[in-house]
Amino acid sequence: MDLVGRALGVLHTVAERGLDLALPAACAGCRREGAPLCRECIPFLDARLEAEPGVPVGLPAELPPPLLQLEWCAPFTGVTRRALLALKYDGERRLAPLLGAAVRRWRRVGVGGDLLIPVPASPDRVRDRGYDQAALIAQGASRDLRRPVRHSLERVRATAAQFDLDRASRAANLVAAFSVANDAGIRDRWVVLVDDVVTTGATLAACAAALLEAGALGVSAVTVARER
């Protein structure tokens, strides 16, 4: 091999190594090298696959009106938590289809639902990250549930600091934070909201209120995880 050929070979190897370094090659759950989420860790996303539908009795969060149903796939702990944080903050977009598929719980226990609508992140966050994690999760869920995704909601303004407000003002503050940007295909349809994590359900309830006002027949919700 001549000098130029050898030099090109070295450059090629360096480029390949650079590429390997650029691509995170470890499982978000256990750091094992290979897939973004390994085969041993994926089952954690299905922690509640066999659980009864609905919110179990005795848990603090009841179904927030006007939602018709709220389901989540796993507690926001361990592997599920690490995978969701890696999607949200580390730019590990390859996790989105896997996390979206966790919504297969909805296929088992979800009632009705004509289309999926992701809960939109604030425009500032989308600009910083370059993507909206709930939208990516909804795309993954769409394939699994064979229902279309519509990006009908938008955040109309940054929410005021919630901790300064009493309970009623908090709810009003959130409702004002969402609007229906595009009501095509919503009227008389049953919407399933999709988000990464639910805590109190207040955000989902605010989105549901905006969609009902725009003519939706009913609104349910499914999230990958629930945080307590």
Ligand SMILES: [Zn+2]
């Ligand atoms: Zn793993």
